[in-house]
Amino acid sequence: MMKGNLIIISSPSGGGKGTLIRELLRTTSDIKFSVSYTTRQMRAGEMDGREYFFIGRQEFEALIEKGEFLEYAEVHGNLYGTSVSQVQKVMESGNDVLLEIDVQGAAILHERVPDAVSIFILPPSFPELQTRLTLRATESSGDLELRLRNSFDEVKEYINFKYVVINEDISHATDDMRTIIRGERLLSIRQTDRISVILKSFERSKAQFSGE
Numbered sequence: 752m753m754k755g756n757l758i759i760i761s762s763p764s765g766g767g768k769g770t771l772i773r774e775l776l777r778t779t780s781d782i783k784f785s786v787s788y789t790t791r792q793m794r795a796g797e798m799d800g801r802e803y804f805f806i807g808r809q810e811f812e813a814l815i816e817k818g819e820f821l822e823y824a825e826v827h828g829n830l831y832g833t834s835v836s837q838v839q840k841v842m843e844s845g846n847d848v849l850l851e852i853d854v855q856g857a858a859i860l861h862e863r864v865p866d867a868v869s870i871f872i873l874p875p876s877f878p879e880l881q882t883r884l885t886l887r888a889t890e891s892s893g894d895l896e897l898r899l900r901n902s903f904d905e906v907k908e909y910i911n912f913k914y915v916v917i918n919e920d921i922s923h924a925t926d927d928m929r930t931i932i933r934g935e936r937l938l939s940i941r942q943t944d945r946i947s948v949i950l951k952s953f954e955r956s957k958a959q960f961s962g963e
Contacts, residue, residue: 754842754843754845755781755783755841755842755843755844755845755846755847755848756842756847756848756867756868756932756935756936756941757838757842757847757848757850757860757864757866757867757868758782758847758848758849758850758867758868758869758870758932759850759852759857759860759861759867759868759869759870759912760772760849760850760851760852760870760872760928761851761852761853761854761856761857761869761870761871761872761908761912762871762872762873762874762905762918763874763880763898763901763902763905763906764827764884764898764901764902764905765874765880765881765883765884765887765898765902766872766873766874766880766918767872767874767883767918767921767924768851768872768918769802769851770921771872771916771918771921771924771925771928772784772849772851774921774925775849775925775928775929775932776849778925778929779929779932781845781846781847782846782847782848782849782932783841783844783846783847783848783849784848784849784851785833785834785837785838785841785848785849785850786800786801786802786803786804786834786837787803787804787831787832787833787834787850787851787852788803788804788806788811788814788820788823788830788831788832788833788834789803789804789805789806789811789829789830789831789832790805790806790807790808790811790829790830790831791803791805791827791829791831792805793805794889795889803831808830811823811830811832814832815832818835819832819834819835819836820832820833820834820835821833821834821835821838821860821863822852822856822859822860822863823856824853824855824856824859825855826853826855826856827894827897827898827901828897831852831853831856832856833850833852833856833860838850847868847932847936854905854908854911857869857908857911857912858908858911861911868913868914868931868932868935869911869912869913869914870912870913870914870915870916870928870931871908871909871911871912871914871915871916872916872917872918872924873906873909873915873916873917873918874917874918875917875918875919877902880899880902881899884898884899914931916928916931
């Protein structure tokens with residue numbers, strides 16, 4: 752069984768990564784979503800254990816002490832973290848594991864997992880990002896302003912990612928992400944076990960044609 756790939760998806764707040772991830776999971780096989788932990792408040796329509804595990808700061812800090820997180824960071828005043836045990840379990844089952852993660856967490860994972868598949872989602876423009884965040888109406892006016900202000904630095908992080916997908920059209924952007932993931936699965940370095948089995952079959956059959 753092939754070990755799954757670690758796929759990092761990041762963008763500025765309002766870049767549409769959540770929508771793209773849901774569409775990608777719906778239409779692409781062998782991908783599992785790693786549910787992160789966060790101390791932020793649950794938004795309307797969210798469910799504990801689906802989008803995030805929503806916990807208090809004290810509980811989050813206890814998990815840090817236990818070494819539960821592959822990475823964690825404070826973003827927009829809230830803590831976010833990725834469970835190392837959850838990621839390992841999915842990858843060892845042969846499935847790709849997908850992480851929706853902020854740029855701070857992505858920077859940590861780039862160092863710890865250098866062969867991860869990293870994809871940065873860019874909105875088509877700042878006005879479009881502002882419109883999406885405003886229409887989403889999930890933040891207070893102060894939080895909205897903070898996220899917009901932070902986006903000016905966050906978009907510059909694209910240069911640290913292997914791939915960039917511009918989210919102007921959901922269908923096209925999802926196709927781009929699907930193409931990236933399928934292409935990564937076909938890299939020779941990610942298929943060494945399967946290739947080895949095939950080459951051994953050729954070696955076993957070689958004697959029939961060499962007179963040995």
